[in-house]
Amino acid sequence: MKKLLKIGELAKQAHVTVATIRYYESLHLLEPMSKAENGYRYYDDEAVTRLLFIKQAQTLQFSLAEIQQVFDVRKQGEPVCTLVKTLIDCKIAALEQEIQQATARKTMLETYRTSWAARPLDNPSDVKVCSLIEEVRLTLNRLEAI
Amino acid sequence: MKKLLKIGELAKQAHVTVATIRYYESLHLLEPMSKAENGYRYYDDEAVTRLLFIKQAQTLQFSLAEIQQVFDVRKQGEPVCTLVKTLIDCKIAALEQEIQQATARKTMLETYRTSWAARPLDNPSDVKVCSLIEEVRLTLNRLEAI
DNA sequence: GTAAACCCTGAGGTTGGCTTGAGAGTCACC
DNA sequence: GGTGACTCTCAAGCCAACCTCAGGGTTTAC
Numbered sequence: 001m002k003k004l005l006k007i008g009e010l011a012k013q014a015h016v017t018v019a020t021i022r023y024y025e026s027l028h029l030l031e032p033m034s035k036a037e038n039g040y041r042y043y044d045d046e047a048v049t050r051l052l053f054i055k056q057a058q059t060l061q062f063s064l065a066e067i068q069q070v071f072d073v074r075k076q077g078e079p080v081c082t083l084v085k086t087l088i089d090c091k092i093a094a095l096e097q098e099i100q101q102a103t104a105r106k107t108m109l110e111t112y113r114t115s116w117a118a119r120p121l122d123n124p125s126d127v128k129v130c131s132l133i134e135e136v137r138l139t140l141n142r143l144e145a146i
Numbered sequence: 147m148k149k150l151l152k153i154g155e156l157a158k159q160a161h162v163t164v165a166t167i168r169y170y171e172s173l174h175l176l177e178p179m180s181k182a183e184n185g186y187r188y189y190d191d192e193a194v195t196r197l198l199f200i201k202q203a204q205t206l207q208f209s210l211a212e213i214q215q216v217f218d219v220r221k222q223g224e225p226v227c228t229l230v231k232t233l234i235d236c237k238i239a240a241l242e243q244e245i246q247q248a249t250a251r252k253t254m255l256e257t258y259r260t261s262w263a264a265r266p267l268d269n270p271s272d273v274k275v276c277s278l279i280e281e282v283r284l285t286l287n288r289l290e291a292i
Numbered sequence: 293g294t295a296a297a298c299c300c301t302g303a304g305g306t307t308g309g310c311t312t313g314a315g316a317g318t319c320a321c322c
Numbered sequence: 323g324g325t326g327a328c329t330c331t332c333a334a335g336c337c338a339a340c341c342t343c344a345g346g347g348t349t350t351a352c
Contacts, residue, residue, distance in 0.1 A: 092259070099249060105206065105237075106245065116231065186348080204339095
């Protein structure tokens with residue numbers, strides 16, 4: 001039996017803060033293996049694994065609620081594969097949309113920037129509002145019409 | 147001189163809620179042209195333009211704080227072009243990064259999904275944790291090493 | 293004249309994933 | 323035995339961009 005970790009040691013090993021660990025506990029994402037009489041939490045090595053998994057799942061866009069869901073299913077002794085696969089499919093679809101939208105926005109901004117490159121600065125006394133702002137409005141109106 | 151708009155009319159024309167308009171006012175993004183004795187706000191047509199601009203700038207990823215910044219500079223009688231251009235450049239760079247990251251995550255998820263396609267469901271009594279979860283961990287570790 | 297539809301202020305709630313703070317107990321080392 | 327590093331609980335704060343509610347006053351249409 002390996003040495004149990006105190007919360008600070010666990011935090012260090014998993015590269016999170018102790019507050020985060022306690023926060024996860026409040027969400028029932030990670031329970032200490034045991035709690036001493038003085039209230040100190042003690043963790044085994046699996047806690048490190050679990051924390052790393054959480055962090056990794058987060059980089060895959062899993063919310064804590066979804067991670068919780070996965071853990072719950074697993075806790076019931078059922079295979080989580082189906083759930084995880086479904087979640088992954090959703091994530092991929094969501095990412096696809098996100099990428100498309102971001103790309104569209106980027107294209108918009110670039111078009112916009114290009115159309116300005118040759119233009120001199122507004123003369124403040126000349127314009128009611130910045131001509132670039134006006135241009136944004138027009139550009140956007142045109143884009144919205146598409 | 148055109149007819150002034152009450153907040154509800156402005157809201158309808160600009161396709162926002164009255165609560166949003168009041169919220170923007172609290173951020174000094176949009177002030178009513180005048181305020182009657184009964185406290186009613188009255189707006190001119192420029193308010194519609196301004197609200198539309200805000201919404202459009204938002205679709206370009208401008209935060210309300212940034213929009214505020216643009217308005218502030220303009221209020222001082224200076225051309226906002228330089229600021230707007232700078233902001234746009236930042237947005238483009240940020241979007242680029244966002245797209246890259248999203249694409250990387252999507253690729254990761256797809257690789258992951260593919261590698262599972264042929265795999266049978268875990269037998270619950272067989273595995274300590276879901277093998278897919280383990281796979282995630284390993285996949286991620288590999289990817290992180292890149 | 294009355295009822296519906298509008299307007300006001302001010303405070304609080306929402307979402308997610310934490311972080312910070314107060315106030316106090318515990319432990320490890322010298 | 324003291325002091326500094328650690329731990330505890332509970333509560334509140336943070337970010338952004340709003341939304342909702344309570345408890346009023348006002349206007350407008352019939």
